[in-house]
Amino acid sequence: MKKVILFLIDSMMPDVLERCIAANKAPALRFFMEHSQYIPDCVTVFPTMTASIDCSLITGVYPDQHKVPGLVWYDAEQKKMVNYINGVASIRKIGISSCGGNVLFDLNERHLSKDVKTIHEVLEENNLVSGSINVIAHRGHKQHKVKMPRLLDVITSFSLREHVSGPTIMSMGTLVSPALFRTVPWNFSQSGLEGYGINDTYAIDVMIEVIRSGKQPHFTLVYLPENDHKLHNSPEDAVQHLADVDKQLARLLDSFSSWEQMLERNVCILISDHGQTVIGESEDHNISLDHLLANFSIHALGTDVTPEVEVVICNNERMTFLYPVNGTDQLSIVEAVSVEERIDLIAWKEGEKVKVRRGGTQQEMCFWRNGEYQDAYGSSWSVEGDVSVLDVQYDGECLSFDTYPDAFSRLYGALFSQTAEVVVVTAAKSYEFLSECAPTHLGGGSHGSLHKQDSLIPLVIAGASEMFPLPARLVDVKDFILRELGIPSASNPQ
Structure with a gap:
């Protein structure tokens, strides 16, 4: 049985992948593509942010089931904002110990629902190594x-020294090292200036050592983050940024006696988590939420949510969660943001229904689970109102989506990831949201929205025994991998 390696390349986009190969700047990616099933329009999760997507990738379900709403969200039970390390200024305000605890411990041990199983849990319950x-x-x-490195230990007041759960072989930069016969040789990629190993070079270093050690798991998920960081700053150099990733993949391929040997021994899957949208350069491409919600008492970062607070803003770049608190009417928030034409979509829950409004208008629709219409993924829905809001197309009892891929399941997943009332807003193309200390990217790349530019990702599968089912979604990758490893669906509870 072949082993499976899944490479998660942050912000890899299909058009950039194709241009990079056409420009002869990506020999490793070309090699994989020439031996693969290539799907340029796989649909990712909403919001198109790393935390919720990663959780969907390893659980095979949308956020309404795994319960991690986004990269930044508000825990109504704890009355606490959760930030999985997004934005230097935000982290300073909230506190590095709090944000570090969120990403190192809380995400996996508390926030990720125990009602779903990760691919690592399923594999090891079936006597395979992950x-x-x-x-x-x-x-x-x-x-x-x-x-913890000494400097981080001091900065966090020695508060981040717990154990974390994971698969048998696990690396989280230099903070968590895999149990190998020999350690990964030190280089600059492990320094604090390079994120203590949270980078492409160190990830590939670890993968090479894992293979050389003879301890390669049956399945390994490898995260390569640098493409995303670079695109945020210089999207005009997207081809070169992906070419840099290719050099790391080539280094791994070169560790085999031949590149072909890699595919003789492994199924190699390459996927992105989301795309990116280029943000305009002028200040008006930042949509100020403080301005739109000026009539409300807005929670200040790093402070308690006191009884005087009326709304908590959780900014996820081109998408934001707006939480009405202390009795604030969520419809008053909906009306306040509806005047803004730079907002693309506004969505909220009413009972079991999802209501959606087009920004700057009163155009509105709603949908809910179970009904006469079926989407391409087998889910059935009831629909009312102006379906042009989500660009929904009908063919008899079948409905399809273009501008907003898999719109119903993805919006439903985000809104029902929590029981708390919440209003979701997404920015129109070339815009993103501005709020206290949130990172902004004028002239750069950003993501988070439901739009297909942020939502369609490439999927490359080389060396597999079967074809990936179409239409493709990121949430279906887990089941595909388990089938490749001989685990029937009965052993794979969602």
Whole structure:
């Protein structure tokens, strides 16, 4: 049985992938593509942010089931904002110990629902070995000690010294090291200036050592983050950024006696988590939420949610969660943001229904589970109102989506990931949201929205025994991998 390696390349986009190969700048990616099933329009999760997507990748379900709403969200039970390390200024305000605890411990041990099983848990319950390299969502049955670098230990007041759960082979930069016969040789990629190993070079270093050690798991998930960081700053150089990723993949291929040997021994899957949209350069491409919600008392970062607070803003770049608190009417928030034409979509829950409004208008529709219409993925829905809001197309009793892929399941997943009332807003193309200390990217790349530019990702599968089912979604990757490893669906509870 072949082993499976899944490479998660942050912000890899299909058009950039194709241009990079056409420009002869990506020999490794070309090699995989020439031996693969290539799907340029796989649909990712909403919001198109790393945390919720990673959790969907390892659980095979949308956020309404795994319960991790986004990269930044509000825990109404704890009355606490959750930030999985997004934005330097935000982290300073909230506190690095709090944000570090969120991403290192809370995400996997508390926030990720125990009602769903990760791919690591399923594999090891079936006597197979699993691995995770630098992925923030990694829950498994083994306990791993976190070893904080001295500087971070001091900054966090020695508060981040717990154990974390994960698969048998696990790396989280230099903070969690895999149990190998020999350690990964030190280089600059492990320094604080390079994120203590949370980078492409170190991830590939670890993968090479895992293979050389003879301890390669049956499945390994490898996260390569640098493409995303670079695109946020210089999207005009997208081809070169992906070519840099290709050099790391080529280094791994070169560790085999031949590139072909890699595919003789492994199924190699390459996937992105989301795309990116280029943001305009002028200040008006930042949509100020403080301005739109000026008539409300807005929660200040780093402070308690006191009885005076009326709304909590959780900014996820081109998408934002707006939480009415302390009795604030959520419809008053909906009306306040509806005047803004730079907002693309506004969505909220009413009972079991999802209501959606087009920004700057009163155009509105709603949908809910179970009904006469069926989408391409087998889910059935009831629909009312102006379906042009989500660009829904009908063919008899079948409905389809273009501008907003798999719109119903993805919006439903985000809104019902929590029981709390919440209003979701997404930015129109070339815009993103501005709020206290949130990172902005004028002239750069951003993501988070429901739009297909942020939502359609490439999927490359080389060396597999079967074809990936179409239409493709990121949430279906887990089941595909388990089938490749001989695990029937009965052993794979959602």
